[in-house]
Amino acid sequence: MIYRGTLLRDDQKISDVICKVVYTKLKMRRLRHEADLYGKELKTLQRKVVPVCYGLFEGEMKDEEMAGCLVTQYCGKHSAVLRDGMGPKVGFISRIFVVALIRTLVRMHRTGVQHGDFCERNVVFNAAGQPFIIDFDEAQPHVCARTMSIMFHIQEPDPKEFQCTELYEAAQQLGAWTPRLIRFWHWYWPIELAENAQMLADCAPPDADRTLTLREARVALDQHYLTLRRRLDCDWRPVQ
Numbered sequence: 356m357i358y359r360g361t362l363l364r365d366d367q368k369i370s371d372v373i374c375k376v377v378y379t380k381l382k383m384r385r386l387r388h389e390a391d392l393y394g395k396e397l398k399t400l401q402r403k404v405v406p407v408c409y410g411l412f413e414g415e416m417k418d419e420e421m422a423g424c425l426v427t428q429y430c431g432k433h434s435a436v437l438r439d440g441m442g443p444k445v446g447f448i449s450r451i452f453v454v455a456l457i458r459t460l461v462r463m464h465r466t467g468v469q470h471g472d473f474c475e476r477n478v479v480f481n482a483a484g485q486p487f488i489i490d491f492d493e494a495q496p497h498v499c500a501r502t503m504s505i506m507f508h509i510q511e512p513d514p515k516e517f518q519c520t521e522l523y524e525a526a527q528q529l530g531a532w533t534p535r536l537i538r539f540w541h542w543y544w545p546i547e548l549a550e551n552a553q554m555l556a557d558c559a560p561p562d563a564d565r566t567l568t569l570r571e572a573r574v575a576l577d578q579h580y581l582t583l584r585r586r587l588d589c590d591w592r593p594v595q
Contacts, residue, residue, distance in 0.1 A: 359429060362409060371429035372409060373489075378422050385492040386411065386423045392491050393427075396468045404459040405488055406430050430487035431479045453529045456486040457505055460525055463488065469497035469521050497521075510546070511535040533583060539575045540568065552576055 358374040377386050393401065393408035401407045406428035413423045456478060463470065470477070471493035480486050501519040503512065511532035517523045526532060536543040540559045549555040555572040556565070 362426065370407070370409075373406070373427050373429050375425040375427070376422065378416075378420055380421070383413070383421055383423050386425050389490075389492045389494070390425055392468060392494055396466055396496065397463075397491065400463065400466060402428070404462055404486070405491075427489070430489065431481040433476060433479055452480065452484060452486060453531065454507065455484075457522075457526055457529065457531060459486050459488055460522060461505070464497060464499040464501070464519070464522060467496055467498065468494050469499075470494050471521075473521060473525050505531060507531050508533060534579070537575055537579055539572060546579075549576060549579070 356376045358376065360372050360374055362369040362372045375386065377383060390408065390411035393405075397405050397408075409426040409428070411423060411425050413421065416422050460470070460473065468491070470488060470491065472490065473488070477488060477490045478486055479489060499519050499522070501517060501522055503517060505522070505526050509532060511527060511534055512523075513535075514520070514523050535546050537546050537549045537555070538544075539549070539555055540563070542558075544555065544558050548558055549572075552569055552572040555575065556568040559568040559571075
């Protein structure tokens with residue numbers, strides 16, 4: 356259970372906080388694991404890209420069940436409010452926010468942590484638009500094997516060459532790259548096969564209606580080019 360509260364010291368407000376409360380032994384282990392990460396690998400990132408951790412508190416309830424409460428800094432609203440409905444999965448949100456968010460995740464990987472559950476519900480942003488990543492109960496120590504910088508608005512690289520699944524999927528879901536596949540005729544085809552509608556229509560089965568395949572190919576290409584046009588006014592800078 357998640358609660359929002361206010362941390363006080365001598366009746367003076369220190370911070371708005373989030374209290375993450377759990378009860379079962381399994382959840383207690385995960386909460387201790389999260390607290391350990393905050394105290395070690397994530398310590399230098401607190402207040403910068405992850406919340407400040409004020410401590411883990413454990414106790415016994417009246418029914419003798421153990422309970423734990425992890426208290427962390429409240430860092431802002433969830434990123435869902437930045438949707439504009441244009442993109443896949445997490446949406447084409449603010450491009451400045453996307454670049455900052457990917458930089459945040461890269462910084463975490465450099466520190467030696469893989470989040471393990473990077474998704475919309477685990478990203479918040481403060482009043483200045485700065486992203487913070489939260490909820491580390493599934494995070495693990497990580498030696499990042501990424502082989503290339505994340506260059507925005509280029510064709511999506513081969514995941515086998517990129518060599519970091521979490522960063523690859525994050526960049527892909529956030530729309531950092533132009534697609535290397537195009538959906539046509541109930542399948543995904545390499546974008547190299549879609550130089551024009553005629554060429555893409557040739558990917559359909561030989562017995563398919565030619566008029567229908569050409570019409571569907573034009574629709575697929577129109578959608579693809581619309582997505583590309585919407586990206587042209589965005590400020591894309593590489594994340595090293």
